[in-house]
Amino acid sequence: MSDSNVSADDLHAPTKEMTVGDDLVIEINGMHKWYGSFHVLKDINLKVNLGERIVVCGPSGSGKSTMIRCINRLEEHQQGQIVVGGIELSNDLKKIDEIRREVGMCFQHFNLFPHLSIMENLVLAPMWVRNIPRAQAEETAMKYLERVKIPEQAAKFPGQLSGGQQQRVAIARSLCMSPKIMLFDEPTSALDPEMIKEVLDVMIELAEEGMTMICVTHEMGFAKTVANRVIFMDGGEIIEENEPNSFFDNPQHERTQLFLSQILAH
Amino acid sequence: MAEQTQHIVGEHPDLQPPASTVGAYGWIRENLISTPINTFFTILAIYLIYLLVPPVLDWLIFSAAWVGTDNTVCKNETGGPIAAACWPFVVAWFKPFMFGFYPDSELWRIKLTYWIFGLGVLALVIPAVPFKKWVAVFLLIPYPVICYYMYAGGSFGLVAVETPLWGGLFLTLVIAITGIVASLPIGILLALGRRSNMPVVKAVCIAFIELWRGVPLISVLFMSSVMFPLFMPEGVNFDKLIRALVGVTLFSSAYMAEVVRGGLQAIPKGQYEGAQALGLNFGKMMFFIVMPQALKLVIPGIVNTFIGLFKDTTLVGVIGLFDFLGMVQAGSSNKDWLGYLTTGFAFAALVYWVFCFGMSQYSQHLERKLHTGH
Secondary structure (H helix, E strand, C coil), X not given: CHHHCCCCCCCCCCCCCCCCCCCEXXXXXXXXXXXXXXXXXXXXXXXXXXXXXXXXXXXCCCCHHHHHHHHCCCCCCCEEEEEECCEECCCCHHHHHHHHHHEEEECCCCCCXXXXXXXXXXXXXXXXXXXXXXXXXHHHHHHHHXXXXXXXXXXXXXXXXXXXXXXXXXXXXXXXXXXXXXXXXXXXXXXXXXXXXXXXXXXXXXXXXXXEEEEECCCHHHHHHHCCEEEEEECCEEEEEECHHHHHHCCCCHHHHHHHHHHHCC | CCCCCCCCCCCXXXXXXXXXXXXXHHHHHHHCCCCHHHHXXXXXXXXXHHHHHHHHHXXXXXXXXXXXXXXXXXXXXXXXXXXXXXXHHHHHCHHHHHHECCCHHHHHHHHHHHHHHXXXXXXXXXCCCCCHHHHHHHHHCXXXXXXXXXXXXXXXXXXXXXXXXXXXXXXHHHHHHHHHHHHHHHHHHHHHHHCCCCHHHHHHHXXXXXXXXXXXXXXXXXXXXXXXXXXXXXXXXXXHHXXXXXXXXXXXXXXXXXXXXXXXXXXXXXXXXXXXXXXXXXXXXXXXXXXXXXXXXXXXXXXXXXXXXXXXXXXXXXXXXXXXXXXXXXXXXXXXXXXXHHHHHHHHHHHHHHHHHHHHHXXXXXXXXXXXXX
16 A cells, blocks of 8 residues: 555645634544444544544554544444534434535545536535525536536546546535535545545645545555644554654554554555 | 568558458458358358248238238138238228227227327427426326326216227237336335335335235236225225236336346445435435436346336236237137137237337437446
8 A cells, every 4th residue: 555655745735824723523432333243443532623634544444434434424333422513423314414414525436426427416415405506506516626627527427537537526526515524535545646646636725725624544645744633543443643743753652653664664 | 461561660550451351241251150160050040041031921921911801802712711911800900909999989089198198209209309307297297197087088078988998009008008107116115115224114015025026917917806806895896907907017016126126236335325425315315326326227127027017918818808919819709800810919919029129229228328438
């Protein structure tokens, strides 16, 4: 996984200072999750403030994807508390939908809708979840397509785009819902090396604009450039949590040291 | 072969392919005589065509009786039926074949609905016609209601026509189209129910599907016409046609449910997650994201079920309804036309084939149209 890492120098350099607010937007308290009898997440505690950019890393199977998928209830937790934007996640479907409206998510495999054109992919949720009229939804969609630099692809279908373009469309699709928080679940892991940078650059621009982001990624260059906090997970636990410079230069836990030596040694 | 010319490296021009791989000769070489085994089967196929096609064409066309209004042209010297098709039989019985015993004076009602349907379909097919959505809605919802009142009569000043008088291709179409239009939505609901997390819903759907799939249609029809009335209170009597319609519809929805379920299983989990992450609730996710993709995947299976249903309508003959095939058989037991059943069957086969082939072609057109490239 390390050979596809884009170094921090190659990435778009942030031009604005990225600040973090005081408002708490995500609060996870003592959260546990089991798959059957397999204890996959153990006592997760995490607080995220508005405007924070958090990178979650760790070996595969460490539970990092599962953790962020709990935040918008793609996975159900069995114990503990998750509060997103003041709403506590429960089995109440209305509350789940309310949270999902405010939390955007990008997936490793993009999950664009292949039977709909790019434009239809972008306007579907604004029109049918937020009840925005089509003309206005298309205008917003075009704005975000321009921001991810592929407005000319609006009429095409996802199958006709490259992986990098598809992931940028997926980001634009989430942004069309004007989310308060963006979750990224290994957004560059399924991409060819030459396409990783274009996606990371879009994500960096997003961070500059003050978006609250939680990214599960192996892109350490990205973590150094934009993250204000790096979380290392292993075996379903948060092992270490620090601001990026200290995290990379001076990892405390030996498992963190081992992971970093493996991922950065090449 | 051709003389080798030198080209500058990096500037090699595009050349014509060798003559033996293109054109008619290339095609024959590639497809008919590429290997000894291929050549053998080509010759065998030509021989089989030679054996089969000329006698069939002779029976259907060249030796057949074509002109005439009664059976005299279809008789040989000894007064028996000729050893070829007797098309005057079809001409003489054409009206009953098409409409059964529906009264002549009321036939305009059926024909009018045919015309409306034809025009509606034309409007859907011709790209330049506007309001396609409304035409489709009209054909799906008000049109069947209009048809019911037109066919059954008894209101709006129309003479009532009892369903025992309905027959022929008209009855076949009524049963088939009702079955097709009703079985798809019921099948979709059953498929969703079978995949539901709710145990009771799931169990009911599984039981329903397996029950209907586990019994032959012919017994369903028998049950509906013989046993069902026994359970009804005295005096309550459903029309025989309605009972057959319900039987055929439920029977094919069970098959439809399994076809649709196959499509649902092929939709990756990521599509559900993508839709959920955007805040779409279950209904919207199914309607906008999952179902369109699942149904597109199983178009061949859906149309296969439709075609099967269309041909299975012939089984309503066993409960005394005279559908198209039943009318053909009735016609050939008429004393004037004894011995021309084969001609009737040939005609029936042709008509059924035209309808089924039409459906098949339409489904392929739909698949091409909905293909979005992957």
